[in-house]
Amino acid sequence: MKQNQECLHETYVWEVPVRVTHWVNVLSIATLSVTGIFIGSPVTLGLTASAYVMGWIRFIHFVAGYLFAISVVSRIYWSFVSNRYAGWREFVPFLSAEGRRNMWRMFAYYTFMSRKVPHPIGHNALAGATYLLVFLLYLVMILTGFTLYSEHAPHGPLHALLGWMFAHFSNQGIRQTHHLIMWFLIGFAIHHIYSAWLMDVKERGGVISSIFGGYKPVQGRE
Amino acid sequence: MEKGGSKGKGENPEQCFDVPRALAERGITRRDFMKFCTAMSAALALPMTLVPRIAAALESDARPSIIWLEFQSCTGDTEALLRAANPTVGEIILDVLSIDYAETIMAAAGHQAEEARAKTVKESRGKYIAIVEGAVPMKDGGIYCCIGGRSALDIVREVCGGALATITVGTCASYGGIPAAAPNPTGAVGVKEAVPGATVINLPGCPVNTDNLVATVVHFLTFGKLPAVDGKGRPLFAYGKRIHDNCERRPHFDAGQYVESWGSEAHRSGHCLYKMGCKGPETFHNCPVQRYNEKTSWPVGSGHGCAGCSEPQFWDTMTPFYRRLPNVPGFGIETTADKIGTGLAVATAAAFAAHGVVSGFRHKDDESKDGKGGNQ
Amino acid sequence: MTKIVVDPITRIEGHLRIQAEVNGGTITDAWSSSTMFRGIESILKGRDPRDAWYFTQRICGVCTTVHSIASIRAVENALNITVPLNAELIRNIIIGTQLVQDHVIHFYHLHALDWVDVVSGLKADPVKTASLAASLSDWPLNSPTYFKSVQDKVAAFVKKGRLGPFSNAYWGHPAYKLPPEANLMATAHYLEALDWQREIIKIHAILGSKNPHPQTFLVGGMAIPIDPNSQNALNADKIAEIGELLGKMKRFVEKVYIPDLLAVASFYKDWAGIGAGVGNYLSYGEYPLDNSGKPEKLWFPQGIILNRDLTKVHPIDQKKITESVAHSWYEGGAAGVHPYDGQTDPKYTGPKPPYDMIDTNGKYSWVKSPRYDGKPMEVGPLAVILVAYASGHAGAKGAVDMVLKKLGVGPEALFSTLGRTAARGIEALLVAEELPKWLDMLVANIKGGDLTSHNGEKWDPASWPHEAAGFGWHNAPRGALGHWVRIRDQKIENYQAVVPTTWNASPRDEKGQRGPYEAALVGTPLADPDKPLEILRTIHSFDPCLACAVH
Numbered sequence A: 001m002k003q004n005q006e007c008l009h010e011t012y013v014w015e016v017p018v019r020v021t022h023w024v025n026v027l028s029i030a031t032l033s034v035t036g037i038f039i040g041s042p043v044t045l046g047l048t049a050s051a052y053v054m055g056w057i058r059f060i061h062f063v064a065g066y067l068f069a070i071s072v073v074s075r076i077y078w079s080f081v082s083n084r085y086a087g088w089r090e091f092v093p094f095l096s097a098e099g100r101r102n103m104w105r106m107f108a109y110y111t112f113m114s115r116k117v118p119h120p121i122g123h124n125a126l127a128g129a130t131y132l133l134v135f136l137l138y139l140v141m142i143l144t145g146f147t148l149y150s151e152h153a154p155h156g157p158l159h160a161l162l163g164w165m166f167a168h169f170s171n172q173g174i175r176q177t178h179h180l181i182m183w184f185l186i187g188f189a190i191h192h193i194y195s196a197w198l199m200d201v202k203e204r205g206g207v208i209s210s211i212f213g214g215y216k217p218v219q220g221r222e
Numbered sequence B: 001m002e003k004g005g006s007k008g009k010g011e012n013p014e015q016c017f018d019v020p021r022a023l024a025e026r027g028i029t030r031r032d033f034m035k036f037c038t039a040m041s042a043a044l045a046l047p048m049t050l051v052p053r054i055a056a057a058l059e060s061d062a063r064p065s066i067i068w069l070e071f072q073s074c075t076g077d078t079e080a081l082l083r084a085a086n087p088t089v090g091e092i093i094l095d096v097l098s099i100d101y102a103e104t105i106m107a108a109a110g111h112q113a114e115e116a117r118a119k120t121v122k123e124s125r126g127k128y129i130a131i132v133e134g135a136v137p138m139k140d141g142g143i144y145c146c147i148g149g150r151s152a153l154d155i156v157r158e159v160c161g162g163a164l165a166t167i168t169v170g171t172c173a174s175y176g177g178i179p180a181a182a183p184n185p186t187g188a189v190g191v192k193e194a195v196p197g198a199t200v201i202n203l204p205g206c207p208v209n210t211d212n213l214v215a216t217v218v219h220f221l222t223f224g225k226l227p228a229v230d231g232k233g234r235p236l237f238a239y240g241k242r243i244h245d246n247c248e249r250r251p252h253f254d255a256g257q258y259v260e261s262w263g264s265e266a267h268r269s270g271h272c273l274y275k276m277g278c279k280g281p282e283t284f285h286n287c288p289v290q291r292y293n294e295k296t297s298w299p300v301g302s303g304h305g306c307a308g309c310s311e312p313q314f315w316d317t318m319t320p321f322y323r324r325l326p327n328v329p330g331f332g333i334e335t336t337a338d339k340i341g342t343g344l345a346v347a348t349a350a351a352f353a354a355h356g357v358v359s360g361f362r363h364k365d366d367e368s369k370d371g372k373g374g375n376q
Numbered sequence C: 001m002t003k004i005v006v007d008p009i010t011r012i013e014g015h016l017r018i019q020a021e022v023n024g025g026t027i028t029d030a031w032s033s034s035t036m037f038r039g040i041e042s043i044l045k046g047r048d049p050r051d052a053w054y055f056t057q058r059i060c061g062v063c064t065t066v067h068s069i070a071s072i073r074a075v076e077n078a079l080n081i082t083v084p085l086n087a088e089l090i091r092n093i094i095i096g097t098q099l100v101q102d103h104v105i106h107f108y109h110l111h112a113l114d115w116v117d118v119v120s121g122l123k124a125d126p127v128k129t130a131s132l133a134a135s136l137s138d139w140p141l142n143s144p145t146y147f148k149s150v151q152d153k154v155a156a157f158v159k160k161g162r163l164g165p166f167s168n169a170y171w172g173h174p175a176y177k178l179p180p181e182a183n184l185m186a187t188a189h190y191l192e193a194l195d196w197q198r199e200i201i202k203i204h205a206i207l208g209s210k211n212p213h214p215q216t217f218l219v220g221g222m223a224i225p226i227d228p229n230s231q232n233a234l235n236a237d238k239i240a241e242i243g244e245l246l247g248k249m250k251r252f253v254e255k256v257y258i259p260d261l262l263a264v265a266s267f268y269k270d271w272a273g274i275g276a277g278v279g280n281y282l283s284y285g286e287y288p289l290d291n292s293g294k295p296e297k298l299w300f301p302q303g304i305i306l307n308r309d310l311t312k313v314h315p316i317d318q319k320k321i322t323e324s325v326a327h328s329w330y331e332g333g334a335a336g337v338h339p340y341d342g343q344t345d346p347k348y349t350g351p352k353p354p355y356d357m358i359d360t361n362g363k364y365s366w367v368k369s370p371r372y373d374g375k376p377m378e379v380g381p382l383a384v385i386l387v388a389y390a391s392g393h394a395g396a397k398g399a400v401d402m403v404l405k406k407l408g409v410g411p412e413a414l415f416s417t418l419g420r421t422a423a424r425g426i427e428a429l430l431v432a433e434e435l436p437k438w439l440d441m442l443v444a445n446i447k448g449g450d451l452t453s454h455n456g457e458k459w460d461p462a463s464w465p466h467e468a469a470g471f472g473w474h475n476a477p478r479g480a481l482g483h484w485v486r487i488r489d490q491k492i493e494n495y496q497a498v499v500p501t502t503w504n505a506s507p508r509d510e511k512g513q514r515g516p517y518e519a520a521l522v523g524t525p526l527a528d529p530d531k532p533l534e535i536l537r538t539i540h541s542f543d544p545c546l547a548c549a550v551h
Ligand code: HEM
Pocket: A029, A032, A033, A035, A036, A037, A039, A040, A041, A058, A061, A062, A064, A065, A066, A068, A069, A141, A142, A144, A145, A146, A148, A149, A150, A175, A178, A179, A181, A182, A185, B281, B325
């Protein structure tokens, strides 16, 4: 153990944009979920008709929605110019034979089939693939969210841009999707925080701290 | 009509039939007439400078021929026409339009009725307006709706194909409506789908708001063309905005004041019906502004939520009517997105809690010692 | 023998086709066929029972409230829900208004042109017309100038040569018997009734947001809240407006509709011997006077009359109601099935369009054949009035005797085309006169502090039993309407509507018994088979609604 630790040194894995977008996403998703749940099943909080409870909650939802969208788009952009740990290839491990092997290893570890815990520098392969899915869900949320949002100004530029959605899906279908995916994301968050904890605390991967400071403890030289 | 003044005999029949004088006969003054034209231009969201043009169009006796077809309908849209107030249906029948075929009101029956239609189709080809009520069944060769031994499909193709323009009244004729609701037993579709080549303007609603029908016709008579439409073929002047954005209860929505049960204090006070399943936030229609039966009321105004009746396939997408969101397909009627979602979240949490416990008992991995399996 | 077809029968709701055999100027046999099907009963399966009324309302936009009422009653019956008295009374006002409006529209706009020759009215003397009208009632509009203005208007219209909806009709047909003055009077009232119906139906808009298709019904009550101190609820202002409109309604029925009906009928007394029909009559009763749901608390009584025997009113046993598809284009055996078990699975075996004739030996209609205890039944105003009359209902007795006396005919004249048309007027008159009383009851109840409009105990489907079944009955303008529903796991498992026009327009059943239209046409004289005006008279006397019949 001891000698192991001596070999460890910090590698700069998560550049600032990765960390910033991660935490902006976390905060905006939390805000969007709390406000979204209220929008979906509000309780009477207004005492008079001139209160503006739902108005403010929706306003916060929309502001957080913009923030979230900008953050997600920035992160996608960054994946083309970032270091290799945060690059787009990390999210598609299943494209290469080695990636698929790594995914299997991680899967085996999680399901107690193997005790070998892989300690990659960037994402582990399984996580990378999961994040791809999560990013797709983000995009669906942004798309459906802005589509719903566009209806407050019908025939405005946003509505013109997203009108095609209504040709393919019903308004209620879009709403339902927007609502359901929130729960998928909450489900993911539970899993994700747990795995981060598992890797970090349980397996001492230094994962959690990395998303704060950017550095990860890595064995040996690159 | 009570105060009708009479006119002298022997007048030129052409002259004795014009709208202002017909109106005068019923005691309607020039002022009332201009008022009607102004109301019309407002309904059409047109600038007031166009009022004289509307008046001029209505005054010329170019009563267009109308063929009113009914297929898989409930006749609710014909009944809506009977409630027309500006002008009244009596005026429409006698002064504004020449309704050459309309099964529900016409005097002729059987082959004499069919002849009347055939005559208009032949003699006014490209000049008459077709108004269609009800869906067209496409399944099994169209046998689910036949008139005079001919299928609706056959008739609609002939009549709408030869029309200057087709106006569909009601959601059935526009998009299939109730017969097209799942499982659509008869393969019902709207007119545009049955006759893709036809010039169709959709006036959905269940039934159509007759003011919107009259306004569309007036627009047409005034400008010789149909009003601008949205992506679903509906005129913008009537379907350009959501119910929710014009609703008189919107302040209660924004305030956070909701009706939670029928007949409650909140319901009596006119609070927002969002939680009772109101589909105003997803429905484009001018009900809150135009209202019904000479602006007497409209669904939310009388305490019931909007059901989204002007949207395509609302029978499937807007149901259940008393829930905000549809049921999730494959789950029971009581299973909302939130129930499924919380279930999912709880299940995930439970699974990982279990995983955590199991990993807690697991021996430390020895993989990191030999440095393998690490930094790939 | 000549075979004739009338398709489409116009001035009705929907798509009806009559095929008939004519021998020596008289109809010897007839077949009633409907040619449109939608499948709403199947569309309802699997849906929320609380939504059903919204769907079934779209069965028909003419009798636009009636399927909502039958539907909520069926679901309330299945779930054992008691409706607040206020809601019951609001429903009465909506139902009654619908009935009176529908009957007046039927008389003037759908039926009148069978008896009234609009063109002949051009020859009338407006002064004489006014005195004819004055001899019938003191309706203030009946002045010579008024009739003159209508006549001029029609003349101008006719001169123009474009008759629109009045073209190609049977004007000048020998069966038209009214003098020009009566024709002109009826034409004027045709136009007046158009304005009147638009006005009085605002009662539906006040109570239910709009008409057609009011949007206010709820399983358990009504969506219009009640609160004298709110502008968003039924308040004093709205009640006053309804009261005003009910007054207008009643005055028109008393002073225009009934006098016109009697005047026209007096020229067509021969039609008291034509169009008798099957002779069995069924009425579900209507207008609950409290919220107990008990049949004996209905203002119009329910019951059955068999073989025109007015001395006995039989009670109804809902188990004896069946529908046969022996001659209808559906899957299933020939024998009748009770509506709880009924299915509506289309199976067309008719000719491929375009066609000239339908072979009536096999299946020939989308209408099923409802039977009570195996017998065909006529439903509608005549059945309602006969059952009420035979049960000793004071109002019905008074009105029927008045009409019979004015026309100088006996009660047997009721079993006819003319009797059917007269009974419709009588029903409208009775209901129009009773409506203000229900409004008074409502006001009294609100005054007593009762503001409840909905019973929400069973609103949440979680409170429902795993399985439930119920039926809802309603006397619609065209007669006895019933909906049967089975609920399972909070969803509709089966839904069947047996509708007034289904009874009346039914084809033959498995025993070959004719339906009421078919039976009524047999024996009808026909002056000119190419202009079958007489067929229209008898068929229109039933006020057909085919969207209702088939759904
Ligand atoms: C992860 C991100 C998001 C979550 C979890 C989320 C969640 C929700 C939820 C639960 C609802 C209520 C749906 C209903 O039941 O009707 C909602 C509504 C809505 N969301 Fe989001 N949302 C997210 C992102 C966005 C974005 C990016 C936008 C874009 C502006 C947006 C715009 C809206 C709009 C317009 C509505 C409808 C509000 C209304 O009409 O009153 N959302 N959201």
